[in-house]
Amino acid sequence: MNILQVIARRIIKTSFNLSVWTIEQFHDVDVYEQKIKDMKQLPNGTLGKDIANCLEEHKLRLVPNYESHDLKHVLLDFKMTPVDEIRMQAFMIGNGNYSIPSFAIFIFGALLLPDLWKKFYKDYINGKNSKPIKNWTIEDYAHCKTSSLRELVFNYSSENKTTFEMKNLIKFGSYLAIVLGTFGMIFCLPFLFSSNMADLVGAGFPFVGGAIIASAGLISLSNITKQTKLQTGNIASR
Template sequence: MKYIKSISRLPQLIITLSFHLSVWIIERFSNVKKYEEIVDKLNELERGTLGKDIAECLISNKLRLVPGYESHDLKHVLLDYKMTPVDEIRMQAFMIGNGNISVPSLAIFLYGFLLLPNKWRIFYGDFKQGLASQSIKSWQIEQYSKYYTADLRKRVVGSKNIELVMKTKLTKIALITSCMSMLLGGFGMLYCLPYLFSPVLEDLVGAGFPFLGGAILFAAGLLSFSVTNKKSGSINAYETVGT
C-alpha cells in the first residue's frame, strides 16, 4: 500500500523538483536583492490589497519574486491558486484559456498534463474558467498592487458567459476552417485547370477528378463560411444586447 502511494506521488515530486530547479537557475543569474526590496515595499501596503497579499504569500511560503516572472505571483494570488505543483498546472490551464498562450505556459501545462492524467477534469474546468474570465495576461504588479484583491477577483474571474465564449471560439475555428477549405480547393482547381484543355486523354482524366474534388472542397468551404458567418452575426448581436 505504501509502495502504491509513493508511486502516485512521484509525478508531483518530479514537477516540484523541476520548478525549484528552474527558479534556482533563474535566481543565480539575476539581481535577487532588487526583488527582495520590491517585496518589502509591497508588504508595507494596506492589508487586503493585492500587493500586500502577494508579499504575505511569498513570505509565508518562504519564496521570492522570480526575476522576469513577477506577474506570475500576481496571478497566483489574484486567482487564489496555491504555491503547489498541482495548482501551478491548474493556473497554467486557466491562463491558456485566458489567452496567455506562450511557450512557458504551454510547456508547464503539457508537462503537468502528461504526468497528472488523474487531474485532467480539474484542468479542463480551470481552462473553461479562464475562457470565461477577463484577460489578465498583461497585468503587472505595479499597476494593481494598491487595489483590493477581493474586488479585483470579483471583477475578473467568471465575468463572461462561458457558453457564449465557447460558441464564439468554435465559430472562429469554423470560419478559419472554411477559409482553408476554399483556399485549398481553389488552389487545386487552378493547378488542374491547364490540364483540362490538354489534347492528351491521360492529362484530361488525371486532372478532371482532382479538379472536381477541388470544386467540391471550395463549394463546401463557401457554404460553411456563409452559414457560420450568419451565426457569428447573431452571436455578436446577442453579445451587444447583453452588454
C-alpha cells in the same frame, strides 16, 4: 495518492525549484527583495500586500522577470503547490496566455498527472470565461483591493466580453492604421525631394494623408489603453 502520483508531484516540484534557482543565478535578487518589502507596506487587503504575505508564508521570493506569475497565483487563489501550478497554467491558457512557458509547463504537468485532466479542463474553461489578465503586472495592480480584482476577473459577463472583443477590433484597426500610414509616408518620402513639381504635389498629399492616418491610429490606441486602465482602477478601488 498512489506511489506514482507522489513521484509525479515530486518531479514537478523539483523541476520548478531548479528552474527558479537557475533564473536567480542571472539576476540581482536584491532588487526583488526590495520590491517585496515595499509591498509589505501597502494596506491590508491589497493585492501587493497579499502577494508579499503569501511569499513570506511559503518562504519564497519573487522570481526575476516572472513577478506576474506570483500575482496570478494570489489573484486567482491557486496555492503554491505542484498541482495548483499546473491548474493555473490551464486557466491561463484558457485566458489567452498562449506563451511557450505556459504550454511547456502545462504539457509537462498534464503528462505526469493524468488523474487530474478533468480538473485541468475545468480550469481551462474558467479561464476562458474570465477577464483576460495575461498582461497584468504588480506595478499596475499592487495597490488595488484583491477582492475587487477577483470580482472583476471572475464576474466577466457576456456584455463585457462583447466590449472586450470590440476593443480588440478597434485596437487591431489602430495598429493597421499606424502600419499603413507609416508605410505610405515612407513610400512617398523620396518623391518629396524631387525637383519635379508634379512629384512634389503627387507625393505631398498622400504623405500628409499617411501622417494623419498614422496619428489617428496612435491617438485611438492611446485612448483605448487609458480607458481600460481607468475602468479597471475604478472597479478595483471600490
